[in-house]
Amino acid sequence: MVNLQEKIASLCPSATFEEGEYLLVNVDDKEWRSLAEKLKEELGFDYLVSVTGVDWKETIGCMYYFTSTATQEKLSVKVAASDRENPMLHSVSDLWKVALIQEREVFDFYGIVFIGHPDMRRLFMRTDWVGYPLRKDYDDNPELNPIRLEAEENEDDSFTVVEDEAGNRTKKEYKIFGEDEYVVNFGPQHPSTHGVMRLRCAVDGETINKVVPVCGYIHRGIEKMCESKSYPQTLFFTDRMDYMSSFQNRHCLCLCIEKALGLEIPHRVKVIRTMFDELMRLSSHLLSFGCMAMDMGATTAFVYAFREREQIMDIFEKTTGGRMSQHYCVIGGVAADIHPDLIKDVRELCAIMPERVKEYHTLVTGNVIFRNRTIGVGVVSKDDVISYGTSGPNGRASGWSCDVRKHAPYGVYDELNFDEIIYNEGDSFARYMVRMDEVMQCVNMLEQLCDMLEKEEGNEIAAPKVPKMVKLPAGHWFQEVEASRGAFGVYIESDGGKNPYRMHFNSPGLNHIGAVDKYCAGYKIADLITISASMDYVIPDIDR
C-alpha cells in the first residue's frame, strides 16, 4: 500500500491520501483526468468496479473503486466538485467503458455533469422529473412529481459537454438516433426482456446497428430510502433487488456492516451462509437455463429446470420460512437455526443433480437449433468485458478470471475446493456453458459444506456481542461478493448515526445492460433475444 501511495504521489503531487481498508486518494478535479490516464496505463488499474455519487453537503462528488485484474490490488479515489449549482467533473468513460452507464446514474441522482461523457441523459427517473433525488437538499414535495399517467416523450435529445484545451466548456445538443435511422422498440412489456427493460434498436434490414437501453421502469429509489432507515431495516431491500441472488445480496450488506462494526463471525454461521449462497446460485442458474431455452422456443426445458428449483425452494422454506425472499441473514449471524432436515435435503439434492444436468445437456445443449443460434453469436473479447465491467459468468465466458470467491474470499470459500469455470470463446454458448458447469461446481461445494456443517459443534447462529442498536462509526466501507450474476458491491458511508449517510449498491446487472450495445451490435435482431438471454440480467437488479 505504501509503495502504491509513493507511486501515485510521484504521478500526481497534489493528491492527498487516507489510509483505510483500501488506499484512498483525494484528488482535485483539475488533476483527476491526467491521474486517471496514468492509473490505467502505468499502474494497471484496468477494472473500474464502481462509481458512487455522494453528497457531502459542502461538496458533491464521486467515489471511484478500482481493481487491477493482474495483481488484484485495490484503490479508491475521491473527486469532489465545490459548485453545488452546476457541479461538473471530468468523465473517465473513454478509459473505462463501464463509466458510460455508471456516470449517467450519478448524473441522474446528483445532477453532476461529466465533461466529455458522450450521452448525458437521465437514466432511471422520468425525463420530466423535477430535481435530483439523492441530493441532501432534494425537495420531495409530491406536487412537484405527481404520478403522471400520460406517456413519456421518446427521449431522443441528449447533450454532451466538451472542454477545449483552454478550458472553455461548451454544451453540444444532439439526437440519439439520426433522422434516417429505422428504430425498433423492444419492451418494456415483452416476455423475453426478463422484466421491464426497454431496448431501442436502430436496425439496417435485420442487422442491429445500435442498441439504446432505457432503464428505470422498476426504479424504486432503494438507495434514497435506505438513508432514512436503520441498518437492520435496510437489509430488507437487498432481497428485492436481484431476487435471484437475494441471499448473496443480503450477505454482502451484512458483511459490510459487520466489517464496519468489527464483528467476528462464528465459523458455523459462515458455513451456513456459504451453503445458502450456493443454493441460491444453483437455483438462479437453473432459472437462467430454463428461460434461455424458453426464449428460443424450447418450452419443455423450462419445466425441467423448475422441477429442481421447487426442490431448492422447499429447502429454503424449511429453514427460513420464505421461498423467494428469505430474510435469513442478519447482522452478526443468521435469523434462526437450521432445520434438522437441511443436511439430509441438501445431500438428496446433490445426489440427483448430476443425473439431471446430464438430462439438460441431452435436451438442450446438443440441440442443433440451440447450437446454431448461440455458437459464434454475441462474441465479446476479454479486454471489452474488463472495460465494460461485465463480471460474473459473462466475464468468465470471455476468459476474464473475475470470481470474487477466488480473489477476495469471504464466508468459507477459502476452505472449499472448487474450480473457477473459464471459457475463452466469449459467445452466447460459452456464457451458457459457464453457468451449466457452475451448477456442477455448486453441487460439489454443497457436498463439502454438508460435511463441514456436520462436523460443527454447538448451535451458534450469531456473533456473541451484536449491538441491539446498530450504529456505525463515521467512515466509509466497500464490500463485494460474487452474486449469481457477477460481483455485487455495497458502499456504506456513515456519519456515526443510526441511519446510513449514503448507501450504494453496485449491481452487476447495470454493467451488463451498459454493455448490451457492445454485445449485440452487428448481429441480427433475432439474436438480440438469445444474447440477452445468455447475459441473464435481472431488471430490478439494474434499476434498484
Add this chain to the structure above:
Amino acid sequence: MVREDFKDNEYIDKLVEELNASGANVVVGTLDNLINWSRANSLWPLCFGTSCCAIEFMHLGAARHDMARFGFEVTRNSPRQADLLMVNGTITYRMAPVLMRLYEQMAEPKYVIATGSCNISGGPFKGSHCVVQGLDKILPVDVFIPGCPPRPEAMYYGMMQLQRKIKLQRYFGDVNRQEKLKDFLAEHPEEKEAMK
C-alpha cells in the same frame, strides 16, 4: 396445513345458488350462468411481471403447481388477447403510464389482480418517491393477493376468488353493472355530478 383447517369461501358459491333459485329468470339466468361459467374457467392472464412476484407466477405455470388445471395456462403476451391483467410486482411512476396503456388495450370484459404487498400499499417501498403506493391509485382492482411475494398457493386462492367473482357478476356487477351505469348516466346526466 390440514385440509379441514382451510376456510374456503364456499359461501359465495352457495349465495349464487340461492340467488339463482329465487331471483333469476329461467332463460336469461341460465344463459348468463353459462357465459359466466365459461368466462371464469378460461381466464387468460397477460404475462406482465415486473419483479419477484413474476418468478412465483412462473412457478405457478411450471409442473408442480400447474395452473393449467384451472384454465389459466394460456398466458398471453399481447394485451389484446388477454382477459386478466395480473400485475406481478412493483409499479413505479415511470411504469404507470405503460401499465395504463396495456390496461386500455385489453378488450372487455377485463379483470385486474394486484399481486404482492407493493401493489396493496407500496409494501416494502412505502414512502418511496417513485413507487405507486397501491395499484388501486391508478387502476380498478378486482382481487388483491397479499404476500411478498405470495406463495403459488396464495396466488391460486386469489385467482380462484376472481373466478367466483365472475360467476357472481350478474348480481354484484363488474362488467354488467358498469354497462348499466353507463346507460343510466347517459340518460340522467345530472346524476354524474352527484356521483363525484
